[in-house]
Structure formats: C-alpha cells, structure tokens
Amino acid sequence: MTKKQEESNADNKMWVEKYRPNLLSDLIAHEQIIGTINKLVDANRLPHLLLYGPPGTGKTSTILAVARKMYGKNLASYVLELNASDERGIDVVRDQIKDFASTQKIFSTGFKLIILDEADHMTKDAQAALRRVMEQYTRNTRFCLICNYVNKIIPAVQSRCTRFRFAPLTKQQAISRISDIAQKENVECDAQGLEAIFRLSGGDMRKCLNILQSTTMSFGKVTEDNVHLTTGHPLRKESQLIVNWLFNLGFEEAFNNVLEMKNNKGLALVDIIHDLHSYILRMAINEKIQMFLMEKISDIEYALSFGTNEKLQLSALIGAFQIAKETHANKLDDVEKYMSVANYEV
Numbered sequence: 001m002t003k004k005q006e007e008s009n010a011d012n013k014m015w016v017e018k019y020r021p022n023l024l025s026d027l028i029a030h031e032q033i034i035g036t037i038n039k040l041v042d043a044n045r046l047p048h049l050l051l052y053g054p055p056g057t058g059k060t061s062t063i064l065a066v067a068r069k070m071y072g073k074n075l076a077s078y079v080l081e082l083n084a085s086d087e088r089g090i091d092v093v094r095d096q097i098k099d100f101a102s103t104q105k106i107f108s109t110g111f112k113l114i115i116l117d118e119a120d121h122m123t124k125d126a127q128a129a130l131r132r133v134m135e136q137y138t139r140n141t142r143f144c145l146i147c148n149y150v151n152k153i154i155p156a157v158q159s160r161c162t163r164f165r166f167a168p169l170t171k172q173q174a175i176s177r178i179s180d181i182a183q184k185e186n187v188e189c190d191a192q193g194l195e196a197i198f199r200l201s202g203g204d205m206r207k208c209l210n211i212l213q214s215t216t217m218s219f220g221k222v223t224e225d226n227v228h229l230t231t232g233h234p235l236r237k238e239s240q241l242i243v244n245w246l247f248n249l250g251f252e253e254a255f256n257n258v259l260e261m262k263n264n265k266g267l268a269l270v271d272i273i274h275d276l277h278s279y280i281l282r283m284a285i286n287e288k289i290q291m292f293l294m295e296k297i298s299d300i301e302y303a304l305s306f307g308t309n310e311k312l313q314l315s316a317l318i319g320a321f322q323i324a325k326e327t328h329a330n331k332l333d334d335v336e337k338y339m340s341v342a343n344y345e346v
C-alpha cells in the first residue's frame with residue numbers, strides 16, 4: 001500500500017459503508033424506480049413498498065435515502081428499522097411494530113416509516129400478523145419490506161404493497177462506480193482488474209466493493225491476478241492449464257494434475273467450474289456435446305452447493321470431458337482441430 005492509501009485506510013471503515021449512497025441522486029441505475037418513488041414522496045402519497053431483488057443492488061440504500069429525504073434531521077423518531085433476520089417471530093411484529101406504529105407525534109401530520117429488511121426471513125405466521133397491523137395503522141404509517149426472494153412473502157402482504165424489482169447493475173454501471181471509488185482511495189487499477197472484480201461479484205455491488213478493498217489491502221494495486229489471488233479464484237493461466245489437461249490428457253493423468261493444482265493453490269472446485277463454463281461457451285464443437293458438458297457442470301455445481309465430496313465431483317468432471325472428447329473424436333476425422341479448441345482464450 002502507498003502512503004496515501006494507508007492514510008485513507010486509517011479510518012478503518014468498510015468501503016461498503018463509507019460509499020453507501022446517501023442521496024437518491026447518488027444511486028446509480030434504477031432511474032425509473034427512483035423517479036417513481038421520488039414523485040410519490042413529493043406528492044406525499046407514499047404507498048407501502050416492497051423492494052426485492054438480488055443482494056447488493058441498492059435496496060437498503062434506496063429506502064434509507066428516501067427516509068432521509070422525507071424526515072431530514074428527525075429521521076430517528078420517524079423511522080423504525082428492523083434489520084436482523086432473527087427476532088422475527090410473531091411477538092416482534094405484534095409488540096415492537098404496534099408500539100411504534102400506534103404512538104403518534106403531537107403536532108405532526110406526516111406518517112412514520114417502518115423498514116423491515118430481509119422480510120423473506122419472517123415466519124409465515126409473523127407475515128400473517130403483519131397483514132392486520134399494516135391495515136390497522138395505514139393512517140399514520142407506511143411499511144417498506146425488503147427481500148431477495150419475493151415469492152417468500154405471502155400473497156396477502158404482497159398485494160398490500162407496491163412492488164419494485166431491483167435488477168443487478170450492468171457491467172458498465174458497476175465498473176464506473178468501482179473505478180470512481182478506486183480513484184478516491186488512490187488505488188491503481190487496470191481495466192482487466194476492474195473487469196475481474198465485476199465478473200467475480202456477479203453484479204453485487206457490495207461484493208464489488210469488498211473485493212476492491214481486500215485486494216487493495218493485500219496488494220495495493222488492482223490487477224486481474226491480484227483480484228484472483230485475493231478471492232482464491234484460479235488465475236487465468238491456471239484455468240488455461242486445467243482446460244488443456246481436461247481436453248488432452250487421459251482420465252488418470254488429468255485427475256491427478258487438477259487435484260494437485262487444487263491442493264497446492266487452495267482452489268475450490270466450484271470456482272474452477274465457473275471458469276470452465278466460459279470456455280465451454282466459446283468452444284467450436286458440436287452443439288450436443290456442448291450441451292452435454294453444460295448439463296454435467298451444472299449438475300456438479302448443484303451437488304457442490306450441498307457440500308458433497310470434492311474429489312468425487314472432480315472425477316465426475318474429468319469423466320464428462322473424457323466422454324465429450326471420445327464422442328467428438330468418433331464423429332470427426334480432424335481430431336487435431338478439435339484439440340486445438342483447448343487453446344482458446346477466455
């Protein structure tokens with residue numbers, strides 16, 4: 001780390017919090033949603049809200065910015081934020097929310113806001129209880145439910161809210177935000193490094209900022225290799241080697257080589273599979289074989305998510321490539337052409 005970076009790290013803040021957008025205008029993407037909510041707030045006609053979508057897309061930031069806009073300094077006395085995924089039994093809804101919702105400020109005419117973050121973790125019973133509470137206090141309270149999976153919210157509650165879906169940020173949006181923040185923190189980044197951060201985050205801005213910060217802490221400079229090393233993801237040259245082994249070696253040798261690399265570099269099979277996916281997509285082979293490999297690697301990924309044995313899954317992976325290889329070789333006389341596929345760039 002450079003001296004400047006050290007100084008700016010001295011405050012020891014997570015960048016996710018340090019760069020949380022405070023104003024609605026600070027948020028990138030979701031122009032339409034923000035425009036609509038803005039209009040509703042200005043007209044003093046905010047309905048109950050249900051914000052849903054994948055993590056790190058700005059749901060919590062949006063509602064906090066709305067609250068700040070509506071209440072300014074008085075935020076604390078007008079907003080109840082229930083955050084933890086626990087403490088969501090039926091009693092909390094009944095007591096805590098009722099207490100807050102039923103007290104009215106003397107002299108004030110506006111409504112209060114109750115934010116239920118991670119509402120999809122509430123029990124069905126608690127959601128059912130919420131339905132009544134929402135109706136009872138509509139006169140002076142608005143609810144904002146936030147969740148990742150909208151289908152985990154009971155229909156009766158859904159129908160009482162105006163729903164907004166937060167889509168993942170696009171590559172351009174995410175990358176321009178990350179490079180802005182990198183500039184403010186005096187971090188040197190190259191284009192491949194920024195791309196790698198986006199690729200590994202899957203459109204989750206929280207992940208993007210965390211990877212950016214941890215890469216800076218470990219290496220001071222953001223390059224593709226540094227990002228991969230920080231996150232334990234295979235380096236590009238390692239992925240290329242693995243692809244080469246899978247295509248060109250027999251079962252036993254390929255298995256031993258991959259296993260050795262996996263152990264030496266501490267790689268997770270699931271990360272290797274994610275890289276393979278982009279190789280398979282680019283392969284110039286029979287579509288059926290391509291589909292076969294896709295299906296196999298998705299099965300393996302699924303199995304790995306349940307904590308199954310990595311060695312066993314690795315042998316399934318190698319086996320799938322052996323079958324693909326043989327099928328292909330039997331149909332084509334020009335085997336060499338097929339083998340050269342393995343040298344494709346990601």
Ligand SMILES: Nc1ncnc2c1ncn2[C@@H]1O[C@H](COP(=O)(O)OP(=O)(O)O)[C@@H](O)[C@H]1O
Binds near residue numbers: 015058209
């Ligand atoms: N649309 C966005 N514009 C700018 N920053 C964002 C956006 N979405 C997420 N972020 C960044 O990611 C972090 C997490 O956002 P958050 O609102 O908590 O996401 P969510 O509640 O959807 O999981 C924020 O601190 C912010 O830095």
Ligand SMILES: [Mg+2]
Binds near residue numbers: 061
């Ligand atoms: Mg959130």
